Amino acid sequence: MLILVTGASGSGKSGFAENTALQFGQCVTYIAAMKPDGADAQKRIDRHRAMRRGKGFHTVERYTDIKNLGIHTPAILECLPNLLANEMFSPEGCGAENAEDEIAEGIRTLAAKCKNLVVVTDEIGSDGAIYDAATERYKKILGSLNRRIARAADEVYEVVCGVQMKIKQEGRSCTY
Amino acid sequence: MIFVTGGAYSGKTEYVKNNFGADKKTVNGLHKIIRNAMANGLDPYDEAGKILDAKPDIVICSEVGSGIVPLDAFEREWRETVGRISCMFAERADSVIRVVCGIGVRLK
Numbered sequence A: 001m002l003i004l005v006t007g008a009s010g011s012g013k014s015g016f017a018e019n020t021a022l023q024f025g026q027c028v029t030y031i032a033a034m035k036p037d038g039a040d041a042q043k044r045i046d047r048h049r050a051m052r053r054g055k056g057f058h059t060v061e062r063y064t065d066i067k068n069l070g071i072h073t074p075a076i077l078e079c080l081p082n083l084l085a086n087e088m089f090s091p092e093g094c095g096a097e098n099a100e101d102e103i104a105e106g107i108r109t110l111a112a113k114c115k116n117l118v119v120v121t122d123e124i125g126s127d128g129a130i131y132d133a134a135t136e137r138y139k140k141i142l143g144s145l146n147r148r149i150a151r152a153a154d155e156v157y158e159v160v161c162g163v164q165m166k167i168k169q170e171g172r173s174c175t176y
Numbered sequence B: 001m002i003f004v005t006g007g008a009y010s011g012k013t014e015y016v017k018n019n020f021g022a023d024k025k026t027v028n029g030l031h032k033i034i035r036n037a038m039a040n041g042l043d044p045y046d047e048a049g050k051i052l053d054a055k056p057d058i059v060i061c062s063e064v065g066s067g068i069v070p071l072d073a074f075e076r077e078w079r080e081t082v083g084r085i086s087c088m089f090a091e092r093a094d095s096v097i098r099v100v101c102g103i104g105v106r107l108k
Helices: A013-022 A038-052 A080-089 A096-114 A133-152 B012-020 B030-039 B044-053 B073-092
Strands: A002-007 A028-032 A057-061 A075-078 A117-120 A155-160 A163-169 B002-005 B026-028 B058-060 B095-100 B103-106
Touching (some): A013 A038, A013 A155, A075 A080, A096 A117, B002 B012, B002 B073, B012 B058, B012 B095, B012 B103
Parallel strands (some): A002 A155
């Protein structure tokens, strides 16, 4: 089962996604894609660690190349925007040209290994702002990835103010 | 009329093409039409009225109001106007769909 969870930052999607992943058993792997670059990132990482404490996750830090992760337990990938930024902009990433296909293939491969995978993404395209070319390209690729993963997913949720809305179930859109 | 909203790159155009076919009278990018009208000193509400008078089957408009209020006066007014005109279209529409990750979520 592949589940995609989206929502604005601070919407409560991580908490919901974690609880969803925990339904798949005792042993769930938490794949953390955020690099501890700077105080802000470290603060966010610490907050997420505290939130996960006692929930029994096995945490794996992985910033790029999820395709070759050897995980055979249910897992949660947190999160797509970080993974994409790492693949596009960090030296060890695969670069902007290949990032979309690399990640889409990575998620497909990982979902097959894990059997049950929850992917957390972000809604970033509703602010009306026009950014520099590199950021616009990032936005475009993230939007495209979100659609590709949603298409492949069995279930898709959008979380708003901590309330989850199921927008796809059993492989079908459930609101139209 | 079907009014379709959603963030940038959320898959609105693709959704419309896949679900309603290519033969519909579609206005794609209402937010851009509003922006161009404002940049050219035209009243965006008049332009919106003209679009409604032409009775399109489908109108697609990006959601642009979920960020920081821009410092720039033009950007601020554009954002607000897109929101107001979207409300106007949604009110007149038979159905309103918000696209999230390529999935059409029916709001009306």
